[in-house]
Amino acid sequence: MKIGDLARRSDLSVDTIRYYERIGLLPTAMRDGARQRQYDVSILAWIEFLGRLKATGMPIRDMVRYAELRAQGDATAGERRELLARHRARVRAHVDDLLACLTVLDSKIAGYAGAGSEEPSDDADRSHDADDEPIHRGR
Amino acid sequence: MKIGDLARRSDLSVDTIRYYERIGLLPTAMRDGARQRQYDVSILAWIEFLGRLKATGMPIRDMVRYAELRAQGDATAGERRELLARHRARVRAHVDDLLACLTVLDSKIAGYAGAGSEEPSDDADRSHDADDEPIHRGR
DNA sequence: GCTTGACCTGGAGTGCGCTCCAGCACCTAG
DNA sequence: CTAGGTGCTGGAGCGCACTCCAGGTCAAGC
DSSP states (O other): OOHHHHHHHHTOOHHHHHHHHHHTSSOOOEEOTTSOEEOOTTHHHHHHHHHHHHHTTOOHHHHHHHHHHHHTOGGGHHHHHHHHHHHHHHHHHHHHHHHHHHHHHHHHHHHTTTOOTTOOTTOTTOOOSSSOOSOOOOO | OOHHHHHHHHTOOHHHHHHHHHHTSSOOOEEOTTSOEEOOTTHHHHHHHHHHHHHTTOOHHHHHHHHHHHHTOGGGHHHHHHHHHHHHHHHHHHHHHHHHHHHHHHHHHHHTTTOOTTOOTTOTTOOOSSSOOSOOOOO
16 A cells, blocks of 8 residues: 555545654555555554544654554553553543533533524523623723 | 732633733733733633633634624624534534543553553563554664 | 832744645656 | 656644743832
8 A cells, every 4th residue: 555545544644644654653664666655454453543542632742652662562561551541541531521511511501591593582681601791892 | 810810810821811811812901000900800700611611622713702702792692602502512522532432442451451550571472452463663 | 229029012932733845756648 | 758646855834822031110128
């Protein structure tokens, strides 16, 4: 597989793939006769996993750290497990935080009750919640 | 309240408060005799709400949009409700995504089973999951 | 009266994660 | 033989959300 094919199949751009290789997220690709990168389909699983780490907010340097450990083989399994476990804990905490924010958001939205989609209506006296106050007028 | 006090009480830096005012996230502050910003405690509720929007991943330009609508008064209540409702939907979707990622993460971690905290052990033959393959050796 | 410290402004700088570009090599189809 | 498409490299540029800085004003405490 050439880099363009991989880009199409992985939802990364060609530039991003080369960037990921430069920083060590992707293995240094094998080259064909014309020095063009050649990929095995198996790279897709790794990219997909990286996508999940990214989706869960892991900074790239941590992903790089994980990739380095992976490249060092089985001896680093414990460290990798720990890294993922710590990350999992952070993600869980973040989800809890988001859920708490969601309930705040819900009550806030509920405060705007009755304000139909495109219709400002004349419900001009709603004070809906506790977070809106005085109001800011431009300088 | 002066800007330094507000910074202490809001977990924003003084610079961030001024930045937020510049871009329209915070109302143009009243000044005292020495042209220093003076804040009412009520600003804290607004900042806290902004913090929740930020925590849920709303881009600053959308927060600014919300702040603008708020400043325009009750007539924009419907639009604000819509904005928050769309945001809530995105957050919910993101939470679902995170939960899905969490189960992937969990099974991945389970794959490293037995690899105790600081102890690499000699479990060198674990293939734990489907995402790890060939391995990347530096150039 | 002098120092200290909080505040002011405008603008430059930072770190992250890409994204784009110039200028060149190579392959394939017409 | 030529044109178009894909790939290559090194390096510059970008959008975001701050963060820092120089050079200045002002009020209070010693």
